[in-house]
Amino acid sequence: MRFLPLILLFVLCSCYEKARDCKPYQIGEFYSEVTIDGVVFKSTFKRDKNIQVEKYDKKIDSSNLRWINDCEVVFKTINPKNMAERKDIHLKILTTTDSSYTYEYSYVGETKKQQGTAYIMN
Template sequence: MRFLYLILCVLFFSCYSTTRNCSDFKTGKFYSEVTINGKLYKSNFYRNENVQVETYNNKIDSSKLRWINDCEVIFKTINPKNRAERKDVHLKILTTTDSSYTYEYSYVGETKKQKGIAYKAN
């Protein structure tokens, strides 16, 4: 009985795979939702291969992009106004659907990561 259970578990979990079509999200218009300490933050952004322009709370931020691979990118703020904005941000796409992706991000070199979801905007 245990052997049958073990085989069923292996078959079930081996069929599960995470979809990551990251190249579908390298360029375009998107909006993002991140929950931090129970508060939802939303932003809109446009991205091409080299630059991302984001609007949050009627404030526009621009970052240079350096793609590590199709699913990971480093953001460097173009005109940082304070020390926090000088820190580069590492973003990794974890999963994708046809219209969204789930990601995690952190300052480069830090272990604390946040998660969010970005959606294609029409």
């Protein structure tokens, strides 16, 4: 009988999965925050199914999008200005709410990942 609470706890925890409805975030206008080494980087972007235009630090970058599935996308900069911009970026939506999503991203083929949060702009 003393194992019953442990079994019940295991069953309840194993059934829990964080919400992840990614389709609403494939198109729209968003505000994003990423913290790297204690510094917060903010940007806004507008995304349709195939293109994303991002404004960051008074600069505008445009990328072609290739959706792998509803929650993962690869960005390819349209007019890269340096070698770093020529690298594709893989983004994976980890969790969603009704007004935001948490994501991780990295250069394609690299293991170091960063995380951020994007919010729907109204």
